[in-house]
Amino acid sequence: MMAAVQPLESLPAPGQRQSFGRNHIAMDIDIETRAPRASHEMTIRGGLQQGDARTVVIMYGPGQEQIVAVFAEVLGKPYRLKGGIRDVTRDDQDWVIGVSAESAKAEIASRNRGLVVTINAHCTTLGMPPDIYLSAQTDYEWLYTEASFFRRDLTRFVSHTLGQLSHHETLMAKPRTYFISTTFPDVHAALPNIDILTVGSDAVEIRVDLLKEPLGNGRFSEIPSLSYVGEQLMLLRQRTELPIIFTTRCTKENGRFPMDNPDLFYEYLYRAIQWGVEYIDVELWLPETIRRRLYEQRGSSRIMSAFHDFSGTFKWPSQRAESIFLQSRRYADIVKMIAIINDHNENFELEYFRSKIKAEYPDSPPLSAVNMGETGQFSRTLNKVFTPITHPLLPIIAAPGQMSAAEINQALALVGQLPKKNIYGITSPSMRSAIPQAPFYEKCFNELGLPHHFAVVERQPKGLASIETWCNQRNFGGAYLNPAMSLTNLATSKGFFASLNNGNGPVLSEAARLIGMVDTIVVRPATSSSSASTPSSPPRQQNGDSVGAISSTQSGLPPNTSLVFDNASWKGILSTLTRDLAPSAYFGCAAVVLASSADDAASALFALKALKVGKVYTVGFKTPPAFAKDLLIEPFNSLESIQRARTVNANGTESIRAGAGSPFVVVSALGPEKSNLVGMLVRLFGSPPRGEAGAGRENSRRVFLDLADGSGHGPRKGDPGLIAEQCGFAAYGAADVTAFTTVETLRLLVGQNVPYSFVRLASGRQFF
Ligand SMILES: O=C1C[C@@](O)(C(=O)O)C[C@@H](O)[C@@H]1O
Structure with a gap:
């Protein structure tokens, strides 16, 4: 008989073990903190922070003082209006202070930066651009529209700029990340399809250099003005919850931003930091002084250093490639290196470069590196950090050889890197009347080009036999449990679950352990250091387990695989x-x-x-x-x-x-x-x-x-x-x-980001 999970008050410290398996009276569960992959704990400890403790001063335009109350409400603080920034004292520490833009102008440059953090809140209906001097001097600037007010956008802006929520850490803990390079001359064109465009993306790139600001008479400005860019960015942010990458690609690197004045790049990129953009693309050719300044002034934004080589002579196995990496990493949170190649073998050279960098500079920022052109497409399927992707609905691709998320997944599936799995929605008889989720999951898999099969199955009211049978297959790809099951219940296993991990039982995420409820079963290959699971049934054929026809004699999980019991609902x-x-x-x-x-x-x-x-x-x-x-x-x-x-x-x-x-x-x-x-x-x-x-x-x-x-x-x-x-x-x-x-379940089960808005859209209102 399997030992029950220990009562929660005697929880072991992370890394210690808790009873579950069948080897001992009190057998152990590997606690996820030992595992290398993304865990919710990153989000708890890294994602949410106390943030900037300075007094927030909101500068508002004529007749716009009501915006101060909205900021205060979003931040959960009281507010009051004051005559000037100089009137802010230590007693205002937990307040949001409103100061009119007019009064703030005179004192903003001499403010006590240790005491206050300033946000210039500008309503675009008052006219664009905002006061140029205030924009340049303020810590942050938030542009908003009155007609359609997006509270969600404001929340995300302050959570990010004041350092309360960090996307970066959570994203970097994900096994693979993608960003979509939008190439619209005008963001308006993207908005109707933004939900579908961003399926599979972890971030959205706005190619500022590709924006075309109309000047009338069919003419466009050579480069879009800051004012136009600000409005375009505002529009995009109002419609997507994804982090944004702000790119001013230069003419030499397949972009349109002129290179004769590097200060222009600083002006735009620094403004993007003030606008609270999550990622700023900073090209490596820019003078070091500019790169350093942007890095030092980046606040909560993250710098993506960018290097492109279109010469066709770039060589990954070269001193130059390595020194470009070393130069890039000095002022970067992510290093991006992209080159045109001539021969398929150069993709392997890039892979060698990638692993060499990882081995020799383990503490460096993550490397995102791909090759361009058709020949380089192979490397786009292998890169794991912020792979740039396109989408069939975009007007043009941002770089030669770019692929969509679906194409990358299909390519991976073809070469055996993304094998077809059976993924289950495990329900109980009490959920029989619920609206079926299968069509929604199928839609997502289809959109993402994933080869997996999804099926909703109903567990027996008692016992774990049916669940264990579904999980104990070679092609098992994970499951959600709706309703969730308690750990105490799952711990009654005498069979497959208890046998995992050499009898130690499944891995538990810290969330599942503390909450005591499991709603997601994630499959993942064990690291070399942790013990492999021991399938309770002998391995059998590689492919072809058909859903619903699984008997106990079929193959179990591959030997290097473990199951993680997790909780997504928190x-x-x-x-x-x-x-x-x-x-x-x-x-x-x-x-x-x-x-x-x-x-x-x-x-x-x-x-x-x-x-x-x-x-x-x-x-x-x-x-x-x-x-x-x-x-x-x-x-x-x-x-x-x-x-x-x-x-x-x-x-x-x-x-x-x-x-x-x-x-x-x-x-x-x-x-x-x-x-x-x-x-x-x-x-x-x-x-x-x-x-x-x-x-x-x-x-x-x-x-x-x-x-x-x-x-x-x-x-x-x-x-x-x-x-x-x-x-x-x-x-x-x-x-x-x-x-x-x-959203979280899909991230856990298939590692892909499907935005909230798409979930709401694709599943239909009546579904929820
Ligand atoms: O840096 C990159 C990568 C890219 O050049 C590509 O090769 O996919 C596309 C650009 O939009 C992006 O800024």
Whole structure:
């Protein structure tokens, strides 16, 4: 009989082992922190940070002071307007300060940079460009439109510029990353198709040099003005959640930016940093002083050093190639090297160069290197860091030989590098009435050119036999579990799962371990240092396992493969909560979680922990001790305790930071049959009680997240989401979380990024 998972309070430190397998009384699970690949922990520890602690000063245009309140709300801080930047003192530390652009002008150059960080918020309807002097002097600049206001864009801008959310670390931990090189003369043309264009991309490149600014009479300016570029960038950012790469490619390297004045490059690239662009492409030929300055001034943006050689004489096995790499890495977060080659063998030379660089300079920034032209296409299938891709819907390809994500995947599949796998959606009888997900996954695989087969299968209500059979196949490619299964349940395995990893059981991600619920099973080759899994059935044929016809006699996983039990839904919750609010809006605040069991509550607790909330009030479940360790938990066990939390008076922002204010976020995992209770609590916590004005957050709409699946039920009587909105909450539902969770599931299962907007679009509204 298999030992149960240890109670969570006795969680081992990362790297230690926890019971699961069948070798010992208390057998072990490899904890993901030992694994080299991307893990959610990167996102918790690396992705979310406290960020810039300086006072944020928003400079606003005539009649635009309301934008200060919006910034404050997104950041979760109180705000006030002041006459000038000089009036900001240490006492304003936790406030957002608004200063009119007019007044700020006189003092911006002499501001105390250690005390304030300035953002020039300019509404483009007031005219473009913004005040040239302010633009040049400010730390950051945010351009917005009033007619269609994109709160999501603002959230992402401040989360990034103030260093609260880092895409780079998360992306660099991914096994493969791609960026789409858009080549539109006008971004408007891209917008209708942006969701489909970006499937498979981790970032979007805007080729600034290819933008064509109309001057009237059919003429275009030689290079697009900063004003035009700013608006184009704003448009793109409003429509895609992906990080952006800002490129001013020069004439010598297949671009249109003139090379006679390097300062022009500095001007545009530095402005891109001010605009909060995530990646700035800096060409290596630029004077070192410019490259150094941009690197030093890059703030939260990351520098992609770029070198292209179109001469046809470039040689990867040369001293020159190595010295170009060394020169590039000095001022780079990613080094990009791209060359025209003449012979297919030069692709192998590039691979040798890649591995040599990795071995000899292990601490260098990641290398993104490909060859151009048809001959070089092979290298585009092998490069793993930010491979530039195109899409059939683009007007032109950005460089000779560029391929689409689908073409790359198809090529990899053809040469055995991306073998066809069976991927499952494992449901339970209780989910029988749910809308089928298979068509959506098939659409994604099709769009991405993935060879995999997807099938929704239903597990038996009891036991693990069916799940183990699906997972125990040579061609098993991973699965999601909907509903999720508890680790305790999975730990009852006496068969295949228990046999993995020489009897130590599957690898557990830290999220799955702490949450105690598994919703994703990821297949991955073991590293040489960790032990290989031991299939419980003998290996058999290489290909051809057909879904639904798997017997226990069929082949098990290949010997160098392990299974990772993971949890994607906490990430879906985190992404939903941070869609319209920066992480700082949650730091230290109080939350309420309602659920009928700890299992139902755990993903939300994990997300709230990642957001560093100060205190969690609980209703309906006992908090697992593992959470109680890092979070201040208080169960609501009487009406008095609720009343106390409601009226708790946060004296100033300090106490809010310690979770002492009345709850700012309410998450409910209670089913529709408990709507009344949820509605009642939401009403109670809706309007900020009198006397809380001192806390300064009276401008903030509180947040309500309903995890109960309302799909297919139509508008519910007493729908807590509706009540929440009436009570002044910003309400989110299961549909948002499901879509964001699907994004994460696809990343985990097939390593590809399918943007949230595409998930919503392709799966149809009624699906969620
Ligand atoms: O640097 C690169 C790579 C690229 O030149 C290519 O070869 O695909 C395409 C460019 O748009 C991009 O900036």
